[in-house]
Amino acid sequence: xxxxxxxxxxxxxxxxxxxxxxxxxxxxxxxxxxxxxxxxxxxxxxxxxxxxxxxxxxxxxxxxxxxxxxxxxxxxxxxxxxxxxxxxxxxxxxxxxxxxxxxxxxxxxxxxxxxxxxxxxxxxxxxxxxxxxx
Amino acid sequence: xxxxxxxxxxxxxxxxxxxxxxxxxxxxxxxxxxxxxxxxxxxxxxxxxxxxxxxxxxxxxxxx
Numbered sequence: 001x002x003x004x005x006x007x008x009x010x011x012x013x014x015x016x017x018x019x020x021x022x023x024x025x026x027x028x029x030x031x032x033x034x035x036x037x038x039x040x041x042x043x044x045x046x047x048x049x050x051x052x053x054x055x056x057x058x059x060x061x062x063x064x065x066x067x068x069x070x071x072x073x074x075x076x077x078x079x080x081x082x083x084x085x086x087x088x089x090x091x092x093x094x095x096x097x098x099x100x101x102x103x104x105x106x107x108x109x110x111x112x113x114x115x116x117x118x119x120x121x122x123x124x125x126x127x128x129x130x131x132x133x134x
Numbered sequence: 135x136x137x138x139x140x141x142x143x144x145x146x147x148x149x150x151x152x153x154x155x156x157x158x159x160x161x162x163x164x165x166x167x168x169x170x171x172x173x174x175x176x177x178x179x180x181x182x183x184x185x186x187x188x189x190x191x192x193x194x195x196x197x198x
Contacts, residue, residue: 004163006151036183063159065174 008059016061019049078121085114140168140197142186161163 030039054061089111094119095101103111137150143153150168154161159178166172167182174182183190 005155005158009160053144063163064178065159065163065172068172133160 005059008057009061012053012059012061016050016053019046019053022046023049051066081114085111085118100111110122135173135194136170136196137167137172137194139193140147142188142193143168146186153185156185 023043026042026046028040030036033039034041091113092101092103092107096103139153143150148156150164151161154164156163157178158181163172163174167174179190179194183193186193
């Protein structure tokens with residue numbers, strides 16, 4: 001096994017993603033097998049392994065290109081969800097008015113969740129703007 | 135952005151991993167820069183120019 005930074009970065013990142021995958025699978029398996037607390041423990045073990053490796057190494061695990069990709073992915077996700085949100089709510093209003101359709105509680109909850117996501121984004125965005133102006 | 139990173143790296147006899155280790159980024163980032171798929175930050179551009187002992191404008195968007 002190599003000890004140069006690029007090799008260590010690859011190894012640590014595999015360990016981190018593997019830990020999260022095992023934790024998530026453990027959580028799902030625990031829930032399905034009627035042992036939700038055991039599943040939750042496995043999930044936290046995976047999450048703490050991820051954070052522990054991230055904080056514990058002197059190797060730069062995520063560089064500027066990773067951060068740029070994250071920004072692009074976040075932007076695309078928000079834009080995509082925004083289109084779904086606007087079209088979905090519009091269709092729902094039309095259906096309710098013209099067809100007397102009553103949206104199920106799950107759908108109303110999803111719409112509220114979408115709205116909360118965008119409100120949170122707006123709050124964080126303006127908070128950062130204010131901080132930069134100060 | 136068109137750049138001269140690959141030519142200078144190969145002239146120095148370095149692999150992408152060698153250069154990545156030298157400037158503190160991943161090998162994939164060096165590969166993306168060389169293939170014009172990623173424009174580095176000013177900080178990384180300065181680091182690369184410093185490594186190759188040249189000016190940033192000689193490394194990025196070099197004259198033909």
